Amino acid sequence: MHVIVLGAGVVGITSAYYLARDGHQVTLVDRNPGAALEASYANGGQLSYSYVAPLADPGVWPKLVPWLLSPTSPVRFRPQLDPRQWRWCLQFLAACRGRCSAETTRHLLRLGHASRRLMHELLIREPGLDCAYAHSGKLVVYRDAAALENARRQVEFQQGLVADSDYRQEVLDSAACINREPALDGLRRKIVGGVHTPSEDSADCYRFSIGLLARMRAAAPENRCLFDTSIQGLRVRQGEIVGVETSAGLLQADAYLLASGCDSARLARPLGLALPIYPLKGYSLTAPISDPNAAPTLSVTDFQRKIVYARLDGQLRVAGIADIGGYSRAIAPQRLATLLAEARAAFPAAANYEQIEGWAGLRPATPSGRPILGHSPYRKLWLNVGHGALGFTLSLASGRALADLIGGQSPFVALDGFTLPGGPGKAGASAC
Ligand SMILES: Cc1cc2nc3c(=O)[nH]c(=O)nc-3n(C[C@H](O)[C@H](O)[C@H](O)COP(=O)(O)OP(=O)(O)OC[C@H]3O[C@@H](n4cnc5c(N)ncnc54)[C@H](O)[C@@H]3O)c2cc1C
Incomplete structure (x- = not known):
């Protein structure tokens, strides 16, 4: 399957890495000249699985x-x-x-500790990750x-x-x-x-992202990054995403993963999707x-x-x-x-x-502090957005889970509390 990942921050890159590891062809698109140059660049470096x-x-x-x-x-x-x-x-x-804060903590602890397991597995599998x-x-x-x-x-x-x-x-x-x-x-x-x-x-999020990106690219020659490429919108036909309009023209794939950080809400709005980010x-x-x-x-x-x-x-x-x-x-x-x-x-x-x-x-x-993960109301469009203050920490579990879903598998960790219920216009996961 060919998947276009919209956004090369730590969340998009981690998803792309797992997708490539599963044998999918991946294209990452980002407006910057390189990867992880926005929120993922010089963050606090905390892998805060328990806080x-x-x-x-x-x-x-x-x-x-x-x-x-x-x-x-x-x-x-x-x-x-x-x-x-x-x-x-x-x-x-x-x-x-x-009650809302306690529920959010419970869900985030599950995702945080799933990330911890994946981080430790990754460090063994990719020993040169600097x-x-x-x-x-x-x-x-x-x-x-x-x-x-x-x-x-x-x-x-x-x-x-x-x-x-x-x-x-x-x-x-x-x-x-x-x-x-x-x-x-x-x-x-x-x-x-x-x-x-x-x-x-703890770790350096920028160096982590660059290291995973290199491994994603090395996984197959057709995996690529389109930098300096601005995403202008998603093209829809009969409830299905059929392409991404970019400054480099229309890009098409079998699936699309929205991972555009703060801009995700702006990109989703014309679809009638009110992402509370x-x-x-x-x-x-x-x-x-x-x-x-x-x-x-x-x-x-x-x-x-x-x-x-x-x-x-x-x-x-x-x-x-x-x-x-x-x-x-x-x-x-x-x-x-x-x-x-x-x-x-x-x-x-x-x-x-x-x-x-x-x-x-x-x-x-998001208002509640929970990211929004999983399927969108549109066929072929998936969401990995809204990680707030914990994006580095949660990127592993959310990236792995989205790769599972896009590949037609059950996610390795339960995503209840994070998914977007209902159709266009629903605020969804932010509500408790
Ligand atoms: C000061 C600070 C400290 C933090 N400390 C920690 C910490 O210690 N631990 C932790 O876990 N988290 C921390 N975080 C949070 C973490 O950094 C973020 O949650 C995470 O980086 C979000 O990743 P992302 O990939 O979703 O977004 P981003 O890294 O912003 O990536 C989104 C990408 O999408 C691209 N994009 C967006 N719109 C378009 C468009 N229209 N066209 C093309 N490209 C587009 C952008 O260029 C960008 O590269 C901190 C954040 C800050 C600001």
């Missing part, structure tokens, strides 16, 4: 005023004259219910007692939901946190405790590590600040911030400065902060 609780939860309500007013808040709302933004925000608030992978473990630290208490309840809730013998989470006090990660000493007086999960990993803009900085003893070895998340730290070979990657304010990928200097100030305060001697590489990207987010 999947969505942004939409009841704890959001007391934070709404700072999100609206504070210029340094980790989440900010910048109102736009765009009904899609307002609709998304209303759906997001509707998803901030305990992506700064580390079996780092993850420590999430908390700055107030109430947040730590909520985290303790979350740990209890998740126990029993994960059928993975390596999975365990431990709640630590602040001294134990610094014992596990001595580089956190600078935050000794600021943190009250944390949750340590030894089974989490809106960009959550985030930032990262990458700095060369100057003192390895002062840089974290564990992946660290500062929960209150919503900032993640990962060591990627000789570099420290710092990522965070979620701005709800349109599609621009331009770097706002004051937002990057906020991230830099936090990194300097947390790990002052770890890296050479004079030599940072700053970056901004758009997380393709």
Whole structure:
């Protein structure tokens, strides 16, 4: 079967890799001159299989005023004259219910841990995959007692939901946190405790994507990438997709997989498909590590600040911030400065902060935090979209599952909670 994958971010590439491995012919199409140059370029590098609780939860309500007013808040709302933004925000608030958040966590844990198994299988199968992978473990630290208490309840809730013998989470006090990660000493007086999960990993998403792409291409000479090629729309006849209009002309195949990140909603709209995806803009900085003893070895998340730290070979990657304010990928200097100030305060001697590489990207987010996976209401069109803050982590399971479905098999992991019910116009998977 010939499959056209629309979008060469980590989600499209992982799907293409599994499709090629299954013996299908694959064409990847992307508007950029190379692969993984948008949201998948310099993300936080966390393979966060167990920390999947969505942004939409009841704890959001007391934070709404700072999100609206504070210029340094980790989440900010910048109102736009765009009904899609307002609709998304209303759906997001509707998803901030305990039951919805718990259901989303349950589904995402299943997908996250399926990804973990696939990642470990992949590392054995593709030993030369050079992506700064580390079996780092993850420590999430908390700055107030109430947040730590909520985290303790979350740990209890998740126990029993994960059928993975390596999975365990431990709640630590602040001294134990610094014992596990001595580089956190600078935050000794600021943190009250944390949750340590030894089974989490980290890696460089861009290098991972490029490595898988090379393997997809090598799998068969007819597999190809069409870069610098803009997708303009999907051509439909009698409920079936019959081609993709692109700047290089009409492309045709036996199946089409939409994996266009934040642009997926725009491409699906003319089909009458209302995919509830809106960009959550985030930032990262990458700095060369100057003192390895002062840089974290564990992946660290500062929960209150919503900032993640990962060591990627000789570099420290710092990522965070979620701005709800349109599609621009331009770097706002004051937002990057906020991230830099936090990194300097947390790990002052770890890296050479004079030599940072700053970056901004758009997380393709659904209101509930669940990606939309599986069949569309149109024959031959499949969806692998809306992975939000977890696209690197979930790309393996969602790519493998979509390759299964397109090949006519049952998906290797259950996709309930992620599929789009109903026909054109349905908001589907975002609703709880
Ligand atoms: C600051 C930040 C930190 C993050 N940290 C993490 C993390 O630690 N762990 C984690 O798991 N996830 C993380 N994420 C989320 C993750 O990066 C995204 O979920 C993931 O990259 C989305 O992948 P994608 O392939 O769906 O989208 P993209 O990578 O954006 O790929 C979509 C592709 O489609 C192409 N495209 C779109 N429209 C068109 C068109 N019309 N024509 C042609 N091509 C088109 C684009 O060029 C792009 O290459 C983070 C994101 C950000 C912004």
